[in-house]
Amino acid sequence: MFNKRRSLGFTAIALFAGVATTAICLASPGAPVGLDGTAIADTPPDPIPLLLAGRAWLNGRPTPETLRGKVVLVNFWTYSCINSLRPLPYLRAWQAKYRDRLVVIGVHTPEFGFEKDPAKVRRALTDLGIDYPVVLDSDYALWRQFGNQGWPGFYVINPQGRVRGYRVGEGGYAAIQRLLDAPPGDIPTVDGQGIEKAPDWADLASPETYVGFDKAIHFRSPGGLRQRRSFAYSPAPDLPLNHWDLSGRWTVGGEFATPDEPSARIRMRFHARDLHLVLGTPQDGRTARFRMLIDGKAPGANHGTDVDPDGWGEVHQDRLYQLVRQTGAIADRTVTIEFEQPGARVYVFTFG
Incomplete structure (x- = not known):
């Protein structure tokens, strides 16, 4: 069954025939991956024409000639999803190092x-x-035609135009690289910075949490949404x-509050x-200032990239904002975000 929702919790799935597990945006499990170059069930038998068929492209449109003889790595993603952002490094x-044999x-x-x-x-592409x-x-x-299961989804297409491997979710990058026909041991050094830094899986105990009523759970204010x-x-x-809870006057819609x-x-x-x-x-395009506190105090050294040490930040684009990056011991914390004026849209909490 087609399902494009992110999960409301963590989902551990088998990856690459059971060699690893990860947490993904989507509740559905990932499809198995073939490591021998054979076609994989439930993936398109001729994926390149599907990709190139009359659609809008940014950063240029590939042609059959530019893809001929190349490995093609297809990444399903969306720009506000943290799980889509952390694989970008x-x-x-890969795109820079293997440019002669790989197209991303x-x-x-x-x-x-x-x-x-x-x-x-x-x-977002520029930023x-x-x-x-x-x-x-x-x-x-394309999501339906490829049978993709979640963000991020990765398909490796061999030079003969067949899907050689598929996985969904973060992690397992070494296994993906083995499918790129790269020389053994020739692995680029990757060190994600800012929002792209790899999550601390060992100390991550909070799931993605939506604010819009379509997917909201664990709301605590008296009387409900x-x-x-x-x-x-x-x-x-x-x-x-x-x-989570709210205080003051809010309007809660399906996607956001x-x-x-x-x-x-x-x-x-x-x-x-x-x-x-x-x-x-806000809908009129204005910016919206807010202040964030951790356990009732200014974050100091624990502030994220989108707030200052006093906790002040500004909504000036529609995107993901990093509010907290703890520098010391990880413990249960309460974050409070207070908006200086009405109108901002609040969609979903995500963690790392």
Whole structure:
């Protein structure tokens, strides 16, 4: 069954015939991977024409001639998903090092409405330093044709045009590289920085947590969520791990929640090195300032790349924002985000 939802928790899946496990954005398990170059069931028998058929492309459109004799690595991703962002250093490194034998192609399949805007995707490519071709798949046509299961999804297509390997989720990069026809041991050094830094899986105990009512769980404010109407919420008397609440007046829609007054707050109890929040600007395009506190205090050295040590940040693009990167011991923490003015859009908490 086709399902494009990110999971509400962690899903451990077998990868590359059981050699590794990972946590993915999607609840569905990944398909098996063939390591011998044989075709894999449930993948398209002739994938290159599907990719090249009349669609919008950014960073140039490949041709059959430019792909002939090359290994093609296809990456299904979306620019606000942390699980899609953390593999980018590997994709850039492979694309640069193996340029003579490999072509990387991104398939941008959005989750949220704002990710369907080509101008916003184009800006994300610039900000993220992505110069390989990216095809826009806002209608999920390629996602369905390839039988993809989640973000990120990776397909390795051999020079004969057959899918040689498929995996879904982060990690397992050495296994992917073995399918790229790269010389043995010739592995680029990869060290992700900022939001692209590899997660601390050993100390990660919080799942992706949505704020829009379509996928919201573990909401703690008394009385529950009110759908699509402005309501004055009260903070929960207690906030267990991986629960969240609202205070002040908010409108909660299917994809996101919006503060309707100055000083409205959202809190989340989490256990992870990193905390991110997907945010959107107000509908009129203004910026929106906010302040983030950890356990009621300014974050100091534990601030993320999108806030300062005093906890101040600004929503000026529709994207993922890193609010917390803890530098010391990881423990259960409560993050509070207070918006200085109404109108911002709050989508989902993610962790690393």
